[in-house]
Amino acid sequence: MMLDFEDSQLPMRIAEVERDTGLAKETLRVWERRYQFPKPERDELGERLYPFTQVEQLRVIRRLLDNGFRPSKVLGKNLGQLHEMLDSINQSHLTHEQTVRCASLLKLLRLHRGAELRQALNHVFAREGLRRFIIETIAPLNKAVGDAWVRGELTIPEEHLYTEQVQNVLRHAIQNQQGVDDRPNILLTTFPDEAHQLGILMVEALCLAEGANCLSLGTRLPIADIAKYAQEGNFDVVALSFSGAYPSQVAVRDLNQFRERLDKNIELWAGGQALYRKEKRLHGIRVVSDLDHIQSLIKSWRDVRQVDTSRSVA
């Protein structure tokens, strides 16, 4: 309501677009050459200046590529068509209650009520317990936030605020869950090109909630180091997470290669959007199709090993 036209809509340089969209500079240039999009203006030196509208469009395109579309199918389309394509994917099956809760939490986010958002999350957590909190609230909310962002209904600061608050709540929970210390010993991380943090944080919390001894090494760990660390630390399981941004073909190749390197006695669990319907191509790897699945995976590991180390005193 003040004097802020001309705002953040300034044209961006190619390096800024790379940071914003995650598309490599080289990719942006080669798309321009091949598909005539994006078609940035040029400054007096002939360097690219991307108008805000094109960057916006690139964000949606990125999202579509992550969902399996191919460049040739999306790089001709206009923004309206792209949004239609986006809608065609979003067929998530939420209960009415979940939809309502997501909407009210999103509203807090849009109003920049960080403290209240955190309180609300903690409240749901306290009422429903860690497991249901993550599966029924955080997971759908993550998706809702991502969707709202590409739609332009959320700003970047709002998205960051969300991530920070969820991270605080989850890490707090993780600290409190420590000390259960039963097997399996699970090593949790991601491959070097996967930077998504919330995924492994949710898995870490869920594993601890099952009483498993789960250690996270964060994101972006070199593959050779994962195998070595798991072996030296006597881990029973290595668990890896792949967001939708990870090219699924690459995920399958890397995982199968990694299975070869990894000690046969260590199980390999992998999950995330990039592995949707890829079970058949992954040999000797447990695919975690769903966060809900983790509980049964841990149970079945214990059954097979007959290591009933669970609270024998209770």
Place this chain on the structure above:
Amino acid sequence: MMLDFEDSQLPMRIAEVERDTGLAKETLRVWERRYQFPKPERDELGERLYPFTQVEQLRVIRRLLDNGFRPSKVLGKNLGQLHEMLDSINQSHLTHEQTVRCASLLKLLRLHRGAELRQALNHVFAREGLRRFIIETIAPLNKAVGDAWVRGELTIPEEHLYTEQVQNVLRHAIQNQQGVDDRPNILLTTFPDEAHQLGILMVEALCLAEGANCLSLGTRLPIADIAKYAQEGNFDVVALSFSGAYPSQVAVRDLNQFRERLDKNIELWAGGQALYRKEKRLHGIRVVSDLDHIQSLIKSWRDVRQVDTSRSVA
């Protein structure tokens, strides 16, 4: 002690080197052209393959550049000379007790005792309180871990383990400190090219410990968004963090530009290694030269405003 020669020492492609060292592909190529280093081998296609030793050397070079050395001074030297130069910088003044404590915590790290490391951190935290814990333990430890890493005394998984555990401890503390809610209202974040997380986490915890209402938006926030968000949210202060990896010249330019954009009524605080001895060039900006300084900054803000909203009930 098993059959693992030939291990992670495999030559790396240019994209991997970029990820590992943080040096842009373009920079690596232009260095090769101008300084004949790094001089990677080539595969059958003529594509660069960097031997492990060169990557190791690049890591040290990166560290030296972050400390103000110029490429022409370091790109001719061999690994031994580079390490000498590194030593010449590391003149940190730690007490004997701090040195001993750092060493023992580092040892836990090298032994992969994640749980014990966290326990030890929590123990120090409980005994010394949040403020002393961060300033006298976490800050020196961060530096020790960074130094050990370029020396090759720590592996990447060990460094990740450290970051994860510290993050858990700090975020746990942050959750517990919430609810003080006095002014100043501080907005905490970093510029888009700054990805270092631990810095702002420490500052966030310290501000909350002073009873200030501090909100973190994480790292890598677009500059225009920071100004807008701070204004709309009625923040008193915007605080920004700059690690040693941020080119200090760029930091100064960006900060002064940002000061222009930001509402005059909002104070701008900035700190971190990149701003060492840059106070003179920063106009209208409070330079946080030291974590210890934050306490007095908050105090003086309250004095000036005469907003003594502090615990009047206690």
Place this chain on the structure above:
DNA sequence: TTAAATACATGTCCAGGACAAACAAGTGGA
């Protein structure tokens, strides 16, 4: 000693070519 002017150092951008790996579509067999 400070300040302006000059020369040098350095990172980022550009164009356009090349190629392997990923993919789509078609083919043949169980």
Place this chain on the structure above:
DNA sequence: TCCACTTGTTTGTCCTGGACATGTATTTAA
């Protein structure tokens, strides 16, 4: 109907070598 293989196309990443603005060092003038 399903799977395994072949073939042609799509697509991202890498290459070279040139250009230039901006940041840093050095000299010159006040």
